[in-house]
Amino acid sequence: MADNRIVVYKGPGEVAVENTEYPKLEVPQEVASAMGMSQAAPHAVVLKIVSTNICGSDQHMVRGRTTAPVGQTLGHEITGEIVEKGDDVQFLDVGDICSVPFNIACGRCRNCKERKTGVCLNVNPARAGSAYGYVDMGGWEGGQAEYVLIPFADFNLLKFPDRDQALEKILDLTMLSDIFPTGYHGAYTAQVTTGSTVYVAGAGPVGLAAAHSAQLLGAAVVIVGDLNDDRLAQARSFGCETINVGEGTPIEEQIASIVGEPEVDCAVDAVGFEASARAGEEAPAVVLNQVQTITRAGGSLGIPGLYVTGDPGAADPEAQEGTLKIRFGLGWAKSHAFFTGQCPVMKYNRGLMMSILHDKAQIAKAVNATVISLDEAPQGYKDFDKGAAKKYVLNPHGMIPA
DSSP states (O other): OOSEEEEEEEETTEEEEEEEOOOOSBOOHHHHHHHTOOSBOTTOEEEEEEEEEOOHHHHHHHTTOSOOOTTOBOOOEEEEEEEEEOTTOOSOOTTOEEEEOSBOOOSOSHHHHTTOGGGOSSSOSSSSOOBTTOTTSOSOOOSSBSEEEESSHHHHOEEOSOHHHHHHTHHHHGGGGTHHHHHHHHHHHTTOOTTOEEEEEOOSHHHHHHHHHHHHTTOSEEEEEESOHHHHHHHHTTTOEEEETTSSSOHHHHHHHHHSSSOEEEEEEOSOTTOEEETTEEOTTHHHHHHHHHEEEEEEEEEOSOOOSOOTTOSSTTGGGTOOOOOHHHHHHTTOEEEESOOOGGGTHHHHHHHHHTTSOOHHHHHTEEEEOGGGHHHHHHHHHTTOSOEEEEOTTSOSOO
């Protein structure tokens, strides 16, 4: 009898919930052998999943737009209760409820010591940086499951200070594993500050998180652009201005109608490589070029949207290798600063946790957090792919309060 259940990629457009083994306190063999570490992981814990979310990055794999193999386990947005810990876990206890940064980090390498935990050097033989349940990220099991292994637990886990408070606010706290820090990272690196005018490309969960983060950072106006009217309505629900970028009116004119000029101080690309110029017409560089066009000279661009080195579904052979035609000369001429890459979640998650616990941030409301069961994950993926204006939160053990 299986002791765990987990969401698995079965091919383009298909996922399933399958039986699997209960996690062992071991790192993946490919990581251990390639990185020269022991497979035994006394530094690890096993979490009973309290909540785990469906992410747009997962959706890229499920659409068949990465090199993910059939059988790839899914899920990197994890919140859980410690049910087992290794002998070398010193500062956490069974029963603690913790947020898990999606970045897997050793805490020992140069990058980790410099707080660049998104590009840890010791947890993925293929490249710097790793994540749970993701293609080319080291073979770590995903967290859309009942139980999951978390390595280097003392370093990685963010313990919530009060169990009852954590469960009461779990729909907000579950966003700390990825999208809230990622959206905040986009806004922060775009240098949003008091009085800024901000454009956020994309009204999916990360874009909405970036918009809410820009408000927390003091922006005067936050404009969200998308093709999906339901998602734009969700952005308006918490005070954002919105523009439909597919309606035909140039984006500069729509921005000017809001802020009085055709430019903003800073911009966030929360779309990534599956961008479209209009419904049904993919143009992977369109957002990168738009945000350069509408950001003032001397402004900054935060780019948390995912760009990949391998996209077998792209129509353009160059885009299949992650080579895009962006107007870099325009960015250079306007002295733009570009900030890209995985969010180093640990840089932000504690501060954002405190904002949630003290009612300064309402991220669950901003992204329309919607609870479903683990068995409903396949339908959740289908609905999310159709553009549902929701952030799906899986509830494997029924621990999320009604």
